Amino acid sequence: MKVRSSSAIPLALLLGWVAMAGASAQQKTPRKPAAVVKQATSAAPEMKPIPISFERFVLPNGLTVIVHEDHKTPIVAVGVWYHVGSANETPGRTGFAHLFEHLMFNGSQHADTDWFEQMNEVGASANGTTDFDTTKYYQVVPSVALDRVLWLESDRMANLLPAVDQAKLDEQRKVVQNEKRQRENQPLARMGEVLTRGSYPAGHPYSWEPIGSMDDLNAATLDDVRAFFNTWYRPNNAVLVLSGDVTVAQAREKVARYFGNIPAGPPINRVKDWPARRTGDTRVQMDVQIANPILFKFWNVPGRNDPQIPMLKIAAETMGEGQSSFLHRRLVLERKLASEVRAGVSSMALGSIFQVNATARPGVGLDRLEAALDEEIAAYLRTGPTAEAVERYKRSRYAGTVRAQAGVLGLASRLAESELFAGDPGDDAARQQRTLAVTPAQAVAAARQWISEGALIVEARAVPKYAVSGAAVDRATKPAIGTMADFALPALQRATLSNGLKIALAERHDVPTVSMTMYFDGGALPDRNPASVGLSEGFSLTIAGTATRSRDDIATALERLGGSVYWTVAQEDTRYSMEALKANLDETLDLYADVLLNPTFPQDEWTRKQERFVRGYEESSLTPTGKFRRLAPRYVVGEDHPYAARLTPETIQKLTTADLRGFYERWVRPDNATLLVVGDTTLAELVPELERRLREWKAPSAPLPTKPALAPPERPAGPRVVLIDQPGAKSSIIKVLQAGGPRTDPDFEVRRVANTVLGGHFLSRLNMNLREQKGWSYGASSSIESAPLIGMIEAGGSVQADKTVDAMREIDREIREIATTRPPTDEEIAAAKNSLLLGLPAQLEGPGGMKGFYADSFEYGLPDDYWNGYVGRVQALTPDQVRSAARGLFRPKELTWIVIGDLSTIEADIRKLGLGEVEVVDAYGKRLR
Structure with a gap:
């Protein structure tokens, strides 16, 4: 589910919006802490749309087609944006748009197999999302497979209904309901219902959640499905975008061939604008x-095309987004009443939502926090933001706009949404200009x-005459897929x-x-x-201040330069990274x-x-995911193994800044480092700049510390089942674990193929069993972790609570059978290879994509x-x-099962399984029984 907001607790999260299978098409670049100079050494470059x-x-x-040519990488983003979302539903039949998002992945008349199987065959990364206003289907494919994907997309637009029967409707209804159940385990699960019903009057298109209600989903019939499809999923209500390695001439010919003879749907009437401005406050209390x-605090504001939206977004961000924002400075740093304050605008077609949220510090009551928040919002409204902010x-x-030029799918999304909501694909540049002019x-x-x-x-025209064109498309023969090159x-x-620091540049x-x-x-x-x-916590603290710059100086300068500087600590290495615009490289290198x-x-x-760690530690002990992440390592490598060590509130409170500095100086030295650089520079250009800034950084006289050999993981004496209670949970987390070897293991590649068959992609045995066939x-999924020395091998997922024991039995059966009575078939192996290989070209997009491959090395x-x-x-790996490899994927006598759920309903039956x-x-690993 794509969210257009970039701040606050995202509206998509509060409403439970989730993409069908993967990340959203367009995401905000994370703001990582970074450092910047107090005074720029040169004028910042002019910003133009x-x-x-x-x-x-x-x-x-009536099908609108938009083509963007980009021939840098042999891939094409193919997207169909239907102008239908939950705002086009009616009370009593809610959730249909989201249900269709699922149904349309289940095959069409001439391609009556799972969509992800079709996409896996062509090496596409595919996704679908639904929100209030739109339903989108998009994939990035090798350009050699463009005909195949257009054939498939046009077939589900023209011929979906012959493939939708009662069994498929029931199957996907179960999947959506499980999606809804899974969200109910989250602390803010009820926020979506509270927000939609509380913000909008009854009957407003935004007054129900996009996922719909359980009752409405249960009541959906095949006739309802057919009527909804025939109204909304027609060419005159769709925008097709092709972005990437395709010419306009090719696009015209191919789109006319595959889509031209699909009939238009009926005329469509839609509400254009309904912000539903509120008067008077409404208060809701939730226990979570x-x-x-x-x-x-939520306010209804105008829709996304209103000229005030850029103004409101700037007001929200300068008010409460980021460490230098007005509310963060006043409530977090100065008055110390909140641990976090966020603000943002979620823009939608009919009306948008302006949101501010504040998290109280321990010991601060909500009454006191709200009074202070109201005071500071009023102060902001009196003075407004500074020109600098x-x-x-x-x-x-x-x-972010500069960086986004590297991704063809993100560009496709911007073109499609500009067409849908403004009637002009070029409106994206106009929107940029409107923002720059505020x-x-x-x-x-x-x-x-x-x-x-x-x-x-807390506590949602004159209709042209339409006609079909072109000859009938050959639906009996799928277009061939080209051969992928290495x-x-x-x-x-x-x-x-000169100081010994090694440089590697791509x-x-x-x-x-x-x-870098x-x-x-x-x-x-x-x-x-x-x-x-805990000593490695000191790395990120470096960005909190230098000898000449404060934390705010660093954060403020970073925002001005559009760069980032951040640390990442892994098992066996520590990484100090920088992202910079070429125009600002000199200043960002200074930082x-x-x-x-x-x-x-x-x-x-x-x-x-x-303080933040202590609060987060307690938060994680309340959620199933937090409990799993904390406890899993001790059962994979052993309780006393270094990899099982975890920071606790008691430990972190004993550490001093002197301890952190000593650890930093011991390991951060040029003779212990290599700098990987990818991007728009050369060694001749970069090395002198690095030399000028780093030549005084010398290795200390003390010898380089050596890392002792890592102990092997402690193998369990036999299989075991670890249960953690989550009272009242509607779903259970089930994971089966064991230790794995290093990424350099010569068998890693073949084991990854075997694991892909078991649980490594959408069409894997585990997913098709528990999600598609059982509906639990x-x-x-299953995975083999890439790790320098010791990784984790795991399988499982989240299942509805009353199927916990049955799901454990099925997971156990799948693990045993892939190694014995039901080894991977030739067809499964071919599909697994497609999944691993054909999507790789899309990962090369832009410098960041290429850097990811070198980073693995x-x-x-x-x-x-x-x-x-x-x-x-x-490709050369044989089925044998x-x-x-599948026979050795899991070691049955060393498996550890971790199950987190409502033990009052599942423990007794789990004990009978004999696993x-x-x-x-408990949540901290202490044995209770």
């Missing part, structure tokens, strides 16, 4: 499982107009600075950005001593070097970090050219090799 080139045409049957109270917002958004006075004036009252406080990544260029000049990561040979626990756990060389480890920031789960000790031969090696010795532990 960045238009997307396109050509638009309309078939005689969270460690600290959260106050939400507005400029930071614009530059941050501009940087002044501080306009932002605060819009906020005063719309959020001064009416809050929900990778040819450029060789890394090497250099060494040039990529298609997008004006530079990305410095790898240090020392991770979370390099001395293998559990007593040192990068300053944070690396001159951290001050400020005590007040460390105190805040300790929203998804089940650095992080897991693989050869530099590992990926250049990967496709050929996997894969079947042999191993059963123990019950």
Whole structure:
């Protein structure tokens, strides 16, 4: 489910919007902490709208087609945006648009198999989303498979209903209901219902959740389904976007051939605008499982095309989004009443929502927090944002727009939505200009107009004549798929600075950005001593201040430059990364070097970090996912193993900034590092700049510390079942675990193919069994973790509570049978290879994509050219090799089952399964029985 908001607790999360199978098409680039200079050494570059080139045409049957040519990578984003969402439903028949999102993945008349099987065959990364206003289906495919995908997309537009029978309707109804049940385990599960009903009057198209109600889903009949499809899923209500390695001439011919003879649907009447502005406040109280109270305030504001929306977004972001925002500074840093404050606008077609939420610090009551929040909002509405804050917002958004040019799917989404909501694909550039033109006075004036009252406080033409065109499409024969070539990544260029720092560069000049990561040979626990756990927290503290820059200076400058600087600590290495626009590379390198060389480890920031950790630790003990992540490692490697060490509130409160600095200085040294760089630069350009900034950074006289050998994982004496209670849970988490080997294991590739058959993609045995056939789960999977030394192998998923025992029995059966009586078939192996290989070209998009491949080599000790031969090696694996690997995928005598659910209803029957010795532990791992 794509969300158009970029801040606050996302509206999509509060409403439970979730994509069908994977990440959304367009996501905001995360704001990672970074450092920037107090005063720019040169004027920031001028910001101008960045238009997307396109050509638009309309078939005689009303289908609007938009084509964007981008021939850098041999892939094409293919998307069909239907102008139908939950806002087009009627009370008593809600959830139909979302149900159709699922049904349309189940095959059509001439391709009556699962959509993901079809996409796996062509190597596409596919997805579908539903929101209030639209339903989208999109995939990124190798350009050699474009005809196949257009054939498939046109067949489900023209011929879906002959393939939809009662069995399929019942199956997908169960899947959607399990999706709904799974969300009910989350602390804010009821927020969607409270928000839609509380914000909008009865009968308003936004007054129910996109997922619909259980009763309405149960009442849906085949006749309802046919009527809904015939009204909304027709060419005259759709936009088809082709973005990538395709010409306009090719697009015209292919689209006319496959879509031209599909009849148009009936004329469509739709509400164009209904913001439903509220008067007077409404208050709702919810009792939820969270460690600290959260106050939400929502105001109804105009729809996404209203000229005030850019003003309101700037007001929201400068008011409460980011560390330098008005509310964060006042309530978190100065008055210390909130641990977090967020604000943002979720823009939708008929009307949007302006949201502010604040999380109380421990010991602060909601009454006191709300009074302070109201005071500070009123203060903001009196003074408005500063010109500097507005400029930071614009530059941050501009940087995201620059980076987004690398992704054909993101561009497709922007073109389609501009067409759907503004009637012009080129409106994206106009929207950018409207944002760039907003002044501080306009932002605060819009906020005063719309959020001064009416809050929900918690505690949704002349019709052309259409005609079909073109001859009938051959539906009996699928277009052939081309042959995928192996990778040819450029060789890394090497250099060494005078201080011994090694440089590895991969040039990529298609997008004006530079990305770099410095790898240090020392991770979370390099001395293998559990007593040192938590010292690596000091790495991220470096961004809290340097000798010349405060935390706010760093965050503010980063927003202005559109860059980021951040640390990541892994098992065996620590990574210090930088993302920069080429135009701002010089200043961003200054920041990068300053944070690396001159951290001050400020005590007040460390105190805040300790407090945040303690709150988060308690939060995680309340949720099933938090419990699993905390406890799983001890059962994979052994309770006393270094990899099982976990930071606790008691431990972190004992650590001092002197401890953190000592750890940092011991491991962060040039003779212990390699800098990987990918992007729009050269060694001749980059090395002198790095030399100038880092030449005084010398290795200390003390010898480089060595990492002791890592102990092997402790193998359990026999299979076991670990139960953790989650009273009242509507679904149970089931995972079966064991330790795995390093990524460099010569059998890793063949084991990954075998695992893909078992649970590594949508069509895997586990997912098809528990989700598609049984209808017990929203998804089940298995995985082999990529790790430098010891990884985790796991299988399982979340299932409805009353099927916990049955699901455990099925998971156990699938694991045993793939190794014995039902080894992978040739067809399954071919599908697994397609899943692993054919989607890889799309991952190469932009410098960030290429960097990910090189990063694997650095992080897991693989050869530099590992990926250049990967496709050929996997394709060459024989079925017998894969079947042999499947026999050793899991070791039955060493399995650990972890089950988190309502033990009052499931424990007794689990004990009867005989899967191993059963123990019950609490959220912290203490054995209860």
